[in-house]
Amino acid sequence: MQVWEAMAEEGFEEIVFASDPANGLKAVIVLHNTQAGPALGGCRMWNYASEEEALTDAMKLARGMTYKSAISGLPYGGGKAVIWGDPSKDKSEAMFRSFGRFLQRLKGRYVTGVDLGTTVQDMDAIAQETSYVTDMTGTLGGSGNYTAEMTAYGVYLGIEASLQEAEGSRSLAGTRVAVQGLGKVGYALCRYLRKAGAELLVSDVNGALTDQAVREFSASAVSPGAIYAQDCEVFAPCALGGVLDRRVLAQLSCRVVAGAANNQLASPEAAAELKARGILYAPDYAINAGGIIATALELAGSGAEDIRRRVETIGPTLADVYRLARSAGLNTAQAAGQLAEAKLAARLQR
Template identity: 55%
Template sequence: MNIWTQDYEQLIFLQDRSIGFKAIIAVHHTKLGPALGGCRMMDYGNEEEAVLDALRLARGMTYKSALAGIPYGGGKAVIVGRPGTAVNREAWFRSLGKQLHKLNGLYITGLDLGSTVQDMDGVREETAYVTDTTGSLGADNELTATMTAYGVFLGIRASLKRAYGSESLRNKVIAVQGLGKVGFKLCRYLQEADAKLIVADIDAARVRLAAASFGALASSPEAIAAVPCDVFAPCALGGVLHEGAIAALDCAIVAGAANNQLATPEDGERIHGRGILYAPDYAINAGGIIVTAAELEGADAAKAKSDTERIYGSLERIFAEASLRGLSTAAAADQITEELLGKQLF
């Protein structure tokens, strides 16, 4: 599926030259409710890369919300900039907040890669259409990241049950690519379940910390996808499952937290063709958006955790339907989700 041929409700380009601010908001679908999706801040190579990322992520949020059974659509904001550089972050995020307010609730933003709770506080200065602010459910004890990791942990167990007949992680080898907030928390869940970990991250300090905390073995970011393991868990950026990487996989299962893991739709078929069980990303990593929905509904952490636990059954359904329909799990997940959306996205 060519992302450029898909219908989107809005694609908005933002710029404030006086503060060096440039951003993009993509709203994919709001027929089931306001679009949800965090604000990502990255140093994109060019504007086209930023647009494509926003479009892919927004569509993924539509599918994630629908499959998770929450009444929201999909959207995404991306700010073009390098996190950690000397910019006026408060001014940047307040500028984003001003635009969100003009959308009058069509899109609600929150945390994502490169943004912080303090950044969301800046958005809150200009609009109420933001989550994950100081004192909120999503920001409290990093619940958004924790539930994302918990959902992936449950999804790995569901995948092991499908592939091996048992969900036990004891002595199973899990290769975790990416040790950010979600990847690191996932490692803790896995280590407590007696899994053996191999980890990689571009930040060598995070790798050392994982080795000390979990007894993990280290791999390089370039080699981690090809290490022999039971489960490869991509938890960094998207697009890691491309033709070359899939050919090199030495695992029974791919199940991780990263968004948009497949570089192209055809890559879902390539994984299937290799006999590797793939847990579709927007099914397994829905814990964060479930927390956001709970926050907007005024629910508590216990409700968010209970709803996140449905990820296990959602994956079981995808695996069963893929087998029944003779499809890859990626294609089966899309079909199930589009049926939930009433087949007609627009």
């Protein structure tokens, strides 16, 4: 990767490489845009295949957080941190405290929180070294699966809004939804969908989670490799990013793609292909913003009721995206980008 070239092309402000051999810390902190406010985004821990893969993931996620905050009307920019390692065996309190010291050096330009591979306890360790962290013990974000629950709630509402656009009805009764990924968000989404009467097709690399969903939601289990080709109204990707590549697009048999995963499009061309095939795509940073909305509002002192009401704006935001796409002849990814950029520009003019 030509790092400075990539930074200039996408408007990245700062990349920090953090290393502490004493406890195995290898981390990348990426600040994409802090014009609207401090960069807000979680700290992910993952066993990446290479340094370049770790950096690429951090950059994509940070840029997505800028757009997620902007389209949601939040006074924050976008940032992300990734720690390179196996979260099941490589992490330690000392590692996260060391990460916290690096975070403190940014003096509030970046605020982090729980993400894939990290926990409330990890945030507690970071908080021993800096105040620029959320989702600690005693906060709403640190209470059980609250952030995941709000993300799932927003995705559920976004699916309703997407069905309204694609089918003329937001009803989920009898609607077949294929959910890929049964982590905290995917599993909570299944609960919302099933309560609304949806028929669920579920898949996860963890067979125990799939079995649990089958029992709890009367879902049909599907192997991970077959979930894309299921005959359904909605395909909900809730696992890792980059899932919508050429191979997967060729298999899709759905009317709507709407899920919780970040960076779902493997390339910008994927959005055009979905539009050409008549498949409505709910841009990921618009539909999965429930978690960052919850975090931003809690930082501002809001309680659970206010947060839930704000998450409920995700449906109307998606309706605005679809309206713009229709009127301007854009695919929905382009429309979401234009809407986010317009909201960011309006905030900067205040």
